[in-house]
Amino acid sequence: MSAIPLLKISRLTKSFGTNQVLKSVDLEVTAGEVVTVIGPSGGGKTTLLRCVNFLEAYDGGSIKIDGREVGYTDNAGGKKRGEVDLAAMRAETGMVFQSFNLFPHLNAEQNVMLGLRQVRKKPHKEALEIARHWLDRVGLSHKTGSLPSELSGGQQQRVGIARAVAMDPKILLLDEITSALDPELVNEVLDVVRQLASDGMTMLIVTHEIAFARDASHRIVFVADGSVSAQGKPDELMAEVANNERLRSFLSRFSATAH
Amino acid sequence: MGELIDAVVYAMPFLMGGLGTTLLVSLITVVLSLVTGVVLGVALIYGPQPVRWVIRLLTDCIRGIPILVLIFAVYYGLPPLGLNLSSFWAAVFALSLFKTAQVIEYVRGAVSSIPRGQMEAAKSIGLIFPQRLRYVIFPQATRRFLPPWVNGVTDAVKGSALVSLLGVVDLMQAINQVIGRTYEPMPLYLLGAVMYFVINYSLSSLSRVLERRYAYIKE
Numbered sequence: 001m002s003a004i005p006l007l008k009i010s011r012l013t014k015s016f017g018t019n020q021v022l023k024s025v026d027l028e029v030t031a032g033e034v035v036t037v038i039g040p041s042g043g044g045k046t047t048l049l050r051c052v053n054f055l056e057a058y059d060g061g062s063i064k065i066d067g068r069e070v071g072y073t074d075n076a077g078g079k080k081r082g083e084v085d086l087a088a089m090r091a092e093t094g095m096v097f098q099s100f101n102l103f104p105h106l107n108a109e110q111n112v113m114l115g116l117r118q119v120r121k122k123p124h125k126e127a128l129e130i131a132r133h134w135l136d137r138v139g140l141s142h143k144t145g146s147l148p149s150e151l152s153g154g155q156q157q158r159v160g161i162a163r164a165v166a167m168d169p170k171i172l173l174l175d176e177i178t179s180a181l182d183p184e185l186v187n188e189v190l191d192v193v194r195q196l197a198s199d200g201m202t203m204l205i206v207t208h209e210i211a212f213a214r215d216a217s218h219r220i221v222f223v224a225d226g227s228v229s230a231q232g233k234p235d236e237l238m239a240e241v242a243n244n245e246r247l248r249s250f251l252s253r254f255s256a257t258a259h
Numbered sequence: 260m261g262e263l264i265d266a267v268v269y270a271m272p273f274l275m276g277g278l279g280t281t282l283l284v285s286l287i288t289v290v291l292s293l294v295t296g297v298v299l300g301v302a303l304i305y306g307p308q309p310v311r312w313v314i315r316l317l318t319d320c321i322r323g324i325p326i327l328v329l330i331f332a333v334y335y336g337l338p339p340l341g342l343n344l345s346s347f348w349a350a351v352f353a354l355s356l357f358k359t360a361q362v363i364e365y366v367r368g369a370v371s372s373i374p375r376g377q378m379e380a381a382k383s384i385g386l387i388f389p390q391r392l393r394y395v396i397f398p399q400a401t402r403r404f405l406p407p408w409v410n411g412v413t414d415a416v417k418g419s420a421l422v423s424l425l426g427v428v429d430l431m432q433a434i435n436q437v438i439g440r441t442y443e444p445m446p447l448y449l450l451g452a453v454m455y456f457v458i459n460y461s462l463s464s465l466s467r468v469l470e471r472r473y474a475y476i477k478e
Contacts, residue, residue, distance in 0.1 A: 055379050083387050091385025101380035105398045114394055115384030167384060 011061035023226035036213040039223040094164030102148040134162035154185030277433025296362020321360040350422035369404035402473035409466030
């Protein structure tokens with residue numbers, strides 16, 4: 001693992017109206033690292049993730065990917081990047097959504113190909129090959145021609161993952177990607193994420209699957225009340241429980257369901 | 260019966276000329292309003308706040324005025340402002356204004372019915388704004404836009420009869436002119452009704468075909 005962080009978030013702040021959701025978040029992710037963000041609902045996890053590809057404009061602090069500020073040409077609150085510039089930055093970060101957000105008018109293959117064709121400017125044949133490769137990797141080689149409406153939730157989410165990774169992003173952002181799934185479909189999606197992790201894909205994951213966070217990530221970050229309350233390797237963090245009241249009360253809610 | 264056929268045969272050449280004008284007025288109105296309506300509709304949703312206010316104000320005003328009033332307002336109101344339009348173009352302009360306000364509403368309804376996540380997913384793969392509209396938003400919005408819009412096209416054809424009030428010789432005016440010579444209103448009004456009906460029935464059949472064509476997109 002290189003010492004220079006691929007993603008460097010420092011003193012990040014974000015408010016919605018008078019509600020300050022992020023109150024100075026510091027977080028670094030190095031290349032090849034899988035970092036999981038856990039924490040109570042409303043604590044700012046999802047907002048944090050959405051700031052990384054600028055789906056939310058942050059108010060202060062900085063988010064740098066490979067040394068480049070994400071949404072602004074210099075510092076947060078300054079001049080926003082132009083449309084083309086911003087789109088190019090976003091293409092470097094893949095995002096998978098809680099509600100899949102597949103394009104319903106395009107089949108699985110076309111969903112994956114859209115970015116390859118229009119953003120990466122790949123010729124049709126090459127884009128198709130890449131799309132089929134990734135759909136195969138997520139176990140959907142038999143569904144390439146299916147519309148999202150013809151797929152189960154787990155299958156849709158795997159297409160969502162294929163769509164994001166096919167763009168060859170520097171970092172993959174996963175926003176509670178199993179929360180909208182029936183319990184029996186959760187594992188087929190998490191298995192794909194584990195596979196990507198073992199391939200060395202850099203990932204920032206927001207999840208409520210504590211067991212998954214514990215066994216799949218290099219580092220767990222506990223975000224509560226808009227800032228990082230504790231972080232460390234999974235076993236280090238679990239050891240923190242003794243001295244961190246908020247972490248203890250958060251995790252205690254999962255002890256009944258933890259596998 | 261023979262007299263009826265004679266009346267129709269006599270009237271036909273005049274009516275066909277009028278029908279041509281009706282179709283031309285409708286076509287120009289529909290095309291102009293579609294182009295400006297889509298542009299302004301998109302601006303109403305995604306534009307900066309002042310632009311939205313202006314468009315909102317414009318559509319609310321236009322939709323609150325009867326077309327007939329709008330036609331006279333344009334015809335008599337523009338020359339003092341230094342814009343002299345022929346009665347044909349004044350009528351087309353007024354109808355297009357009215358139609359544009361409708362198209363803006365259809366676009367707003369269709370586009371805002373698409374879940375926010377679609378735009379976000381399109382952003383996250385790196386598409387720029389025009390690409391997001393073209394490849395993600397419009398293909399989905401089209402399905403919701405088409406049925407009311409095709410209905411609106413039949414309204415445009417029917418509404419075009421109002422241009423006769425400015426003396427433009429469309430189908431309606433041609434009918435009135437022939438009646439002025441023959442003093443036999445019924446066969447001619449019936450004939451006119453049939454002609455309007457044939458056009459509009461074809462259009463609404465087309466709309467059903469289009470709806471089926473786009474029905475494959477499920478929620």
